[in-house]
Amino acid sequence: MATTSSNHLLEIIPNRIDVREEARLYDELCEDDDSDGGTPTGPRGSRSSSPDVAPSLFSRESIWLQDHSGESAAFAQDVEISGWTSVGDRKGGAYVVYDCSIKTKEGTVIHAHKRYSAFEELETALRLSLPRNLQASVPDLPPKAPLSKYRPVFLERRRQLLQHWLSSVLLHPEIGACKAVRLWVMD
Template identity: 60%
Template sequence: MQSSQSSSAQSHLPSRSPQNDKAQLVLIPDRIDVEEESRLYDELEEDEDVNESFALQSSPGPPSIYSRDIWLGDHVGQSAVFSRDVRISGWTSVGDQLGGAFIVYDCAIRTKEGITIHAHKRFNDFVELYHTLKHTLPRHLLHFIPPLPPKSPFARYRPAFLDHRRRQLQSWLSVVLLHPEIGACQAVRHWVLD
């Protein structure tokens, strides 16, 4: 059954003849003109060098790793954010647990200029920044502020809990400080430098 279908399908195909194939063939000469190829290659290289030097002169920043034509400064404007990287490198307990100890987090904030600022902040300082931002930022920016990690009075001195909270606070602080508008606001600058 299949053989009869395939033979009938083949009968509807146009027949191929050597005369039809010659019209579609492009003949390549037996020899290559090496001098002509070298000249064309040199012209292409010169054009590329001119384009690169023009791009280097008119570019606003370093080239992208993905393309020679796209620059990292394209379509971004100048950001007023002063920080480039945010890390909470650790935490320490201040005082004794019976007499009112508290935890201090070491926030290492690297600026655009490459200076690292170490801000030592308690969890209450993060809460204060959160509420300040909620009350002072324009309404359209409020949804960019993530919620803070919850308080846990019973586990607040356990190392596993503190390390987990450190990572959560680092993520929260990164979102706030590296946002192009929120990270440039006066409340954030005051919080970092206070």
């Protein structure tokens, strides 16, 4: 669904935001602003109606928001859960571990191996420590399914849902910088 007016374009974006493309677009917009004397332009060359306000743009390739034009305090630039593995045998207490690959803004990749219970602990810590206005930005975790927890189809779907959840948390400009997130990644 898209809504357009004379000055704004709004489109529903996919679940994953390409942070590098967002940064490239922002840099491009800043260069355009510097080169032509101060009136910001959008990627299609449209002028903003107000000389003090840059246009907001939402698209499938990138996202640039006027109210988040400053530097994000989050340390991560990309988050991926690259896989999962079962540890132990099902009779003696097996569990599943997810490989969380977190790329920092400096380009360092951190691999954090986490069980589903670790994601639950992070969610609880965030709900207890974040201000009320930010708690709404923490999505719900995918539900448990005790009878399906070792089935590959279920585990692959859960991996995808956990990746979306973790990206939403770590790439959020404020939540991604909080102490609970840093402790969880380094634990």
